[in-house]
Amino acid sequence: MCVDCDYPTLLRTAGLSPTCNRLAVLAVLTRSAAPLTTREVLDSLDASAGAAMNRVTVYRILELLAHKGVLTRLACPDRVDRYCLGVSPLHPSHAHFYCQRCGNMRCLQPDSVRLETDQDASLGQVEAAQVLLAGTCSICLSRRQ
DSSP, rough: OOOOHHHHHHHTTTTTTOHHHHHHHHHHHOSSOOBBBBBHHHHHHSTTOOOOOOOHHHHHHHHHHHHHTEEEEETTSSOEEEEEEEEEEOOOOOOOOEEETTOEEEEEEESSOHHHHHHHHHHOOOOOOOOOEEEEOOHHHHHOO
16 A cells, blocks of 8 residues: 555656556555555446546556556456555565455565575576465465364
């Protein structure tokens, strides 16, 4: 979640115009504590007054923002991509936990999973990494008992 985001500056820094639709999509994603699917973004936009967009428009905005690095697209085991704010000083890199039972995903604290940054020089330069832990969430575990 990014409370103090300056969405127009974030978009301009990525070389994009701050259109009303892009700003609305960013607002939905940054208010969420978890990465969202395209459907969840669309549903949130439909719930807010005056922000109705069709599915194709939302999909194109998400793809563009991910391509420009404003958002991160997370490939999940259920084959449904989820989106969250890209890595920036206001939104540090962090791992995600995906529940294989209920399909919920949540962000983990940046220090909860550490990635060794020593790289094999033969790889080249690593510019991005995604860490996704999959298992059963505590809510689903409690339902089994």
